[in-house]
Amino acid sequence: MSLERPDTVDDGAVEQTPDELEALLGDLVVDRDDHLNAPGFVIRPDTVQETLRTLKQQAGYDHLSVVSAQEYENRYESIYHLKKYDDPTQEVSVVVPADKDDPVSESGEPVFRTADWHEREAYDLIGIEYDDHPDLRRILLPETWQGHPLSMDYDKDRPQIATLPEHANPLEDHHKDAESDTMFLNIGPHHPATHGVLHLKTVLDGEQVADVEPDIGYLHRSEEQMAQSGTYRHQIMPYPDRWDYISAGLLNEWAYARAAEDLADIEVPEYAQVIRTMGAEMCRIAAHMLALATFALDINGDFTATFMYAINDRERVQNLLEDLTGQRLMFNYFRLGGVVWDLPEPREEFFSKTRDFLDQLPESVEEYHNLITSNEVFQMRTIDTGILPPEVAKNYGATGPVARGSGVDYDLRRDDPYGYYDELDWDVVTEDGCDNFSRLLVRMREVEESAKIIEQCVDLLEDWPEDERNIQANVPRTLRPDDDTEIYRAVEGAKGELGIYIRADGTDKPARFKIRSPCFSNLQTLPEMANGEYIPDVIAALGSLDVVLGEVDR
Amino acid sequence: MSSDQPFITDDSQVVTETRDARMTGQGDRFNSRLREAFGSSPFILTKFDKFLNWCRGSSMFMLQFGIACCSIEMMHTYAVKHDLDRFGSGVPRASPRQADVMIVPGTIVSKFAPRMKRVYDQMPEPKFVVGMGSCTISGGPFQEGYNVIKGAEEVIPIDIHVPGCPPRPEALVYGVVKLQERVANGEAAPVTVKPYELEEFSDLERDELVDKLADQIDDDELVMRYNFADSP
Numbered sequence: 037m038s039l040e041r042p043d044t045v046d047d048g049a050v051e052q053t054p055d056e057l058e059a060l061l062g063d064l065v066v067d068r069d070d071h072l073n074a075p076g077f078v079i080r081p082d083t084v085q086e087t088l089r090t091l092k093q094q095a096g097y098d099h100l101s102v103v104s105a106q107e108y109e110n111r112y113e114s115i116y117h118l119k120k121y122d123d124p125t126q127e128v129s130v131v132v133p134a135d136k137d138d139p140v141s142e143s144g145e146p147v148f149r150t151a152d153w154h155e156r157e158a159y160d161l162i163g164i165e166y167d168d169h170p171d172l173r174r175i176l177l178p179e180t181w182q183g184h185p186l187s188m189d190y191d192k193d194r195p196q197i198a199t200l201p202e203h204a205n206p207l208e209d210h211h212k213d214a215e216s217d218t219m220f221l222n223i224g225p226h227h228p229a230t231h232g233v234l235h236l237k238t239v240l241d242g243e244q245v246a247d248v249e250p251d252i253g254y255l256h257r258s259e260e261q262m263a264q265s266g267t268y269r270h271q272i273m274p275y276p277d278r279w280d281y282i283s284a285g286l287l288n289e290w291a292y293a294r295a296a297e298d299l300a301d302i303e304v305p306e307y308a309q310v311i312r313t314m315g316a317e318m319c320r321i322a323a324h325m326l327a328l329a330t331f332a333l334d335i336n337g338d339f340t341a342t343f344m345y346a347i348n349d350r351e352r353v354q355n356l357l358e359d360l361t362g363q364r365l366m367f368n369y370f371r372l373g374g375v376v377w378d379l380p381e382p383r384e385e386f387f388s389k390t391r392d393f394l395d396q397l398p399e400s401v402e403e404y405h406n407l408i409t410s411n412e413v414f415q416m417r418t419i420d421t422g423i424l425p426p427e428v429a430k431n432y433g434a435t436g437p438v439a440r441g442s443g444v445d446y447d448l449r450r451d452d453p454y455g456y457y458d459e460l461d462w463d464v465v466t467e468d469g470c471d472n473f474s475r476l477l478v479r480m481r482e483v484e485e486s487a488k489i490i491e492q493c494v495d496l497l498e499d500w501p502e503d504e505r506n507i508q509a510n511v512p513r514t515l516r517p518d519d520d521t522e523i524y525r526a527v528e529g530a531k532g533e534l535g536i537y538i539r540a541d542g543t544d545k546p547a548r549f550k551i552r553s554p555c556f557s558n559l560q561t562l563p564e565m566a567n568g569e570y571i572p573d574v575i576a577a578l579g580s581l582d583v584v585l586g587e588v589d590r
Numbered sequence: 591m592s593s594d595q596p597f598i599t600d601d602s603q604v605v606t607e608t609r610d611a612r613m614t615g616q617g618d619r620f621n622s623r624l625r626e627a628f629g630s631s632p633f634i635l636t637k638f639d640k641f642l643n644w645c646r647g648s649s650m651f652m653l654q655f656g657i658a659c660c661s662i663e664m665m666h667t668y669a670v671k672h673d674l675d676r677f678g679s680g681v682p683r684a685s686p687r688q689a690d691v692m693i694v695p696g697t698i699v700s701k702f703a704p705r706m707k708r709v710y711d712q713m714p715e716p717k718f719v720v721g722m723g724s725c726t727i728s729g730g731p732f733q734e735g736y737n738v739i740k741g742a743e744e745v746i747p748i749d750i751h752v753p754g755c756p757p758r759p760e761a762l763v764y765g766v767v768k769l770q771e772r773v774a775n776g777e778a779a780p781v782t783v784k785p786y787e788l789e790e791f792s793d794l795e796r797d798e799l800v801d802k803l804a805d806q807i808d809d810d811e812l813v814m815r816y817n818f819a820d821s822p
Contacts, residue, residue: 177701180813185736185737193818195819196816197791197799197815198704198813198816200704200705200813228684233656233657233658254705256737257732258734258736258738278658278659343669347666347671348669366755586658
């Protein structure tokens with residue numbers, strides 16, 4: 037709950053040196069391939085489960101951030117980026133090369149549930165097959181798609197056919213002899229409760245949910261390809277705004293900025309870091325306000341008043357952000373090595389506007405508590421529904437408010453500090469309820485914490501000496517990071533751990549740009565929360581996950 | 591109040607008891623500007639088509655349809671501050687069967703295009719479409735994407751394009767009001783045949799790809815066939 041790490045550190049967080057890890061893995065390691073952020077161990081493709089299990093159980097690496105796959109001239113490669121929930125600065129990469137002609141690799145799914153979707157995505161986009169995977173199908177592209185678009189020999193211009201399928205009830209056979217009979221229900225992809233274009237294949241047994249399977253990819257707009265075809269310096273930065281588009285733009289931009297700055301070894305001036313921190317927290321407030329607004333609507337259509345109130349508060353934050361960046365939604369404000377321009381003139385006016393907003397915020401938050409969290413109808417719908425136990429959350433790689441609502445004390449702003457966060461006084465919010473209500477409460481309390489951060493930033497910026505206002509470091513006009521350097525860096529986005537994996541190949545464009553989207557992992561937990569519950573609770577659980585499909589599908 | 595404006599009767603010559611009775615004694619509540627404009631005559635003369643277009647343009651039901659980034663700005667347009675309802679078009683309908691206007695707010699990708707076509711087909715005639723943002727014009731920043739449809743007009747006809755990435759709520763309001771103006775004037779977009787239509791799989795021309803998929807797809811399954819090489 038505070039910036040200080042708890043005194044009692046359990047065994048999981050004991051740091052091992054790379055050599056100790058190598059000794060632990062023993063014969064499993066065939067080679068070393070260190071990344072900038074972590075030691076990398078190359079293993080054989082048929083020992084994935086054994087390696088991951090050893091690292092998880094004996095070294096405490098309990099968080100599989102992401103599986104990033106790529107194709108080289110002579111091989112395919114999957115990288116499992118592992119971390120510890122207790123201390124995310126301890127990282128290790130498990131590098132699994134696969135044969136060029138017959139890319140088969142063992143699945144990590146039995147060890148980390150979250151690998152399910154990540155490996156399906158790797159299969160879909162790159163074409164690596166995962167042995168022992170429970171359900172290796174395409175996940176983002178239509179089932180009938182030809183070719184794997186991020187592999188080397190993909191022809192972008194070839195004709196394709198996409199179907200409009202009638203989905204069959206997957207449980208029909210299972211229930212033939214039982215008393216119960218099931219009904220199949222499509223929710224989405226065009227549905228007001230799905231927050232965008234998400235399709236839930238739901239099987240109902242009476243009013244209860246027997247099975248729910250999220251079907252994604254309706255907004256898969258090739259973000260990774262777009263980033264791979266842009267130059268580091270300027271052409272990639274506009275895209276992060278469009279991943280998590282709920283005004284969380286600056287948080288996303290920071291994810292790219294952090295990865296690329298560490299890759300190219302750029303030091304960001306302190307003044308720019310303070311501005312970044314302030315802007316990012318404004319974005320977080322805006323994003324959480326929308327999460328609150330739409331969640332209230334999902335719970336009860338009569339909560340439109342809450343929606344209007346929250347939108348009203350969002351308009352206020354967006355006005356501030358517009359003053360700062362010049363745009364309402366797609367800010368494109370960060371640059372590698374700093375920000376694009378200084379605070380708007382006259383500065384006093386901007387500060388007083390920001391202060392006005394912060395002054396009225398406690399009143400608004402109080403209003404939300406009156407309107408929804410203390411509302412009996414709302415409590416009945418959200419307390420003790422959509423239960424996500426902490427162990428399950430970790431197994432699925434859930435992060436952000438979803439993990440913190442399950443009592444997992446994990447916030448990269450504190451645990452893996454960047455920007456100016458470690459200089460400021462604020463708390464990480466956790467709730468132990470594990471239910472829909474806790475997740476909402478975490479968001480609402482985080483808004484207050486963000487306000488605290490902004491206030492301190494404003495104080496700092498106000499007193500900053502005029503001749504030390506350096507918003508931009510010296511960055512070469514063209515960035516060409518060294519050949520074959522790889523990095524994975526994450527920031528705390530509005531929805532959780534937003535990470536970027538970049539492999540540089542010596543040119544001015546990334547050879548592989550992989551986005552670790554928090555919503556992608558968080559959405560995977562939906563079946564765990566929804567199965568066995570009533571159908572309205574599925575909608576509540578989905579609302580409390582606060583997924584944004586632009587980030588799920590990328 | 592010139593006579594070429596619709597729905598206004600020249601009442602300068604007509605002063606009757608009926609009118610006086612209507613104008614007096616009822617309290618101010620009934621003496622609206624409309625009443626003054628109508629004067630003594632309880633009738634208006636206009637063309638039926640013109641009247642119906644005016645009705646249509648003055649009350650448009652929007653389809654609640656969120657796709658991508660632009661839908662956030664679309665929500666702001668519906669909500670407080672910008673309040674699209676002021677212009678008689680702010681009632682989002684959850685079902686396409688109750689909607690007149692579809693705002694397409696975002697990037698269309700290959701997997702979603704058949705669904706959007708289906709939703710469009712489900713809307714009753716007459717129906718109108720506002721394309722919001724650059725993605726619905728050309729694919730916008732994602733035009734180079736391997737499964738991005740290069741503009742919503744490849745799939746459904748669009749009446750008004752609102753450029754921007756995303757357009758500000760003011761821009762969307764302007765676009766919708768322009769659409770209402772056009773509808774009131776009876777100018778809907780001509781429907782053209784789109785390159786990407788829903789077809790039954792068996793109706794596709796047999797080629798290598800169709801042969802390859804033949805054992806995966808039923809003959810009567812609806813499909814959309816993309817030809818990215820010929821896309822703009």
